[in-house]
Amino acid sequence: MTIHVQGASLRHGQVRALDAVDLRIAKGERVAIIGPSGAGKSSLLHLMATAVQPTGGHLELFGEQPWAMPARARQRLRGRIGLVHQAPPLPPRQRVVTAVLAGRLGQWGLLRGLFNLIYPTDLPGARQALAELGLADKLFVQCGQLSGGQLQRVGIARALYQRPQLLLTDEPVSAMDPVLADHSLALLNRHALANDVTLVASLHSVDLALAHFPRVIGIREGQVAFDCPAEAVTQQLLDALYANEQLGSPVQPQEPALTVQIPRC
Numbered sequence: 001m002t003i004h005v006q007g008a009s010l011r012h013g014q015v016r017a018l019d020a021v022d023l024r025i026a027k028g029e030r031v032a033i034i035g036p037s038g039a040g041k042s043s044l045l046h047l048m049a050t051a052v053q054p055t056g057g058h059l060e061l062f063g064e065q066p067w068a069m070p071a072r073a074r075q076r077l078r079g080r081i082g083l084v085h086q087a088p089p090l091p092p093r094q095r096v097v098t099a100v101l102a103g104r105l106g107q108w109g110l111l112r113g114l115f116n117l118i119y120p121t122d123l124p125g126a127r128q129a130l131a132e133l134g135l136a137d138k139l140f141v142q143c144g145q146l147s148g149g150q151l152q153r154v155g156i157a158r159a160l161y162q163r164p165q166l167l168l169t170d171e172p173v174s175a176m177d178p179v180l181a182d183h184s185l186a187l188l189n190r191h192a193l194a195n196d197v198t199l200v201a202s203l204h205s206v207d208l209a210l211a212h213f214p215r216v217i218g219i220r221e222g223q224v225a226f227d228c229p230a231e232a233v234t235q236q237l238l239d240a241l242y243a244n245e246q247l248g249s250p251v252q253p254q255e256p257a258l259t260v261q262i263p264r265c
Helices: 041-048 071-078 096-104 109-120 125-129 148-162 178-195 206-212 233-242
Strands: 003-012 015-025 032-036 056-063 081-084 166-170 198-202 215-220 223-229
Touching: 015 041, 015 071, 015 223, 032 041, 032 206, 041 056, 041 081, 041 166, 041 198, 071 125, 081 148, 096 125, 096 148, 109 215, 125 148, 148 166, 148 178, 166 178, 178 198, 223 233
Parallel strands: 032 198, 032 215, 081 166, 166 198
Antiparallel strands: 003 015, 003 056, 215 223
């Protein structure tokens, strides 16, 4: 079992991001997480990545409890996890090649990591990762010169170069056009299948989730609303998952949200 989340909760101040989440994801599974904006999808991914500590419940990764480990051991565990951000935190003046090779900083020693900042140590590896995403010609371009969609592809290339055992992606194709988004998700899935990598992706696009992932988890108000094979996700499930999602008026206060019953798969 790669991921075991049991009764996990997470609060940001007074805001409840996750509430009593139970989840198991086996090694090599490919899972999409969908749900309304603010439902807790990103919070769940950050919890799995050990970027945040749960305020309640239990988290287990690779059979180990990360928050019961010493800090150094937890850092080594994080080296087995890749996280692709919706907006990759890449310094504008950093060259693309350096950004991609930084995927293995957690696996390299300190001296090699520092040397890599001055002189890239694996040009062929970085070029190959970028070529798979149509960015081989951007190898020495500064990140600040790239579009949002290109930056997202650099973030994916860095994760592929890292070769993690668990790959978590948070809206990784939101800034891409439909063709590039489809290609990038197909590449992530091929990589996961070929290398027995556990892949979890948070996606706004239901169509992409159903097209590329065998298992789909719906998140609503910080809880698991449903957990189904993709072929079992019905329009009724989706209607209930996204029910009552509307912008509040800036003049009149919002009415209290209705309790929505999600049907079973």
